[in-house]
Amino acid sequence: MLKNLGLQCCGSDLSPRMIALAREHLRGKQVALKTADFRKLSDAWSENFDLIVCMTTSFPHMLTDREALTALKSMYRQLNKGGILVIDNGITDALLNSKPKVIAARVSSGRAFYYILGYPSPKRIVVTVLQVKKTQTSFKPIFYTTHYRAMQKSSFEGYFGRTRFQTVGYFGDYAFSQYSVSKSNRLIIVAQK
Numbered sequence: 001m002l003k004n005l006g007l008q009c010c011g012s013d014l015s016p017r018m019i020a021l022a023r024e025h026l027r028g029k030q031v032a033l034k035t036a037d038f039r040k041l042s043d044a045w046s047e048n049f050d051l052i053v054c055m056t057t058s059f060p061h062m063l064t065d066r067e068a069l070t071a072l073k074s075m076y077r078q079l080n081k082g083g084i085l086v087i088d089n090g091i092t093d094a095l096l097n098s099k100p101k102v103i104a105a106r107v108s109s110g111r112a113f114y115y116i117l118g119y120p121s122p123k124r125i126v127v128t129v130l131q132v133k134k135t136q137t138s139f140k141p142i143f144y145t146t147h148y149r150a151m152q153k154s155s156f157e158g159y160f161g162r163t164r165f166q167t168v169g170y171f172g173d174y175a176f177s178q179y180s181v182s183k184s185n186r187l188i189i190v191a192q193k
């Protein structure tokens, strides 16, 4: 989307498989892609950026406060002065308060996704994705499980308080609606260096 808006873009992910997938999706477009850890962005990128977007439910892979802070500092370093960091956290206060056990997430081109959620401790959320894939004659289930840190708005207030970002805003959607702890189903953070 950013590339289509005419911006010069680069992308990275810790997983070589995700980078291979991105490469497939971006075939024919000039977007530099690298396997990299966002806690150590400067190991992969020599350039600085005007915008860094940490995509949906990537940041909560940071399972400790220390890791989260290391990641924020790495992103801060990689921004130009006045540059903007966007984190789409994926996990929200409303989700953590209501603790649903199953979310029927989406159906698309022969696949259905269900999220099965566990809350083993106040700071942890375990998400098992059940993907049901339609085959020619039947249905094939695929499961995978990921552990996330249960990050709330207050978690980010703590992290950002320990960085040098100039401003930090919290939104409930990409129309910049103010984030509601009780209602928002997205937690989008926009911070400026």
Ligand SMILES: C[S@@+](CC[C@H](N)C(=O)[O-])C[C@H]1O[C@@H](n2cnc3c(N)ncnc32)[C@H](O)[C@@H]1O
Pocket (backbone or CB within 6 Å): 012, 013, 014, 015, 018, 036, 037, 038, 039, 055, 056, 057, 058, 059, 061
């Ligand atoms: C829920 S997926 C989001 C995938 C994709 N970016 C999107 O929005 O469709 C979370 C991604 O975060 C990546 N990730 C987790 N820890 C990371 C880290 N330390 N550095 C870079 N990427 C990381 C995972 O490999 C995974 O691809």
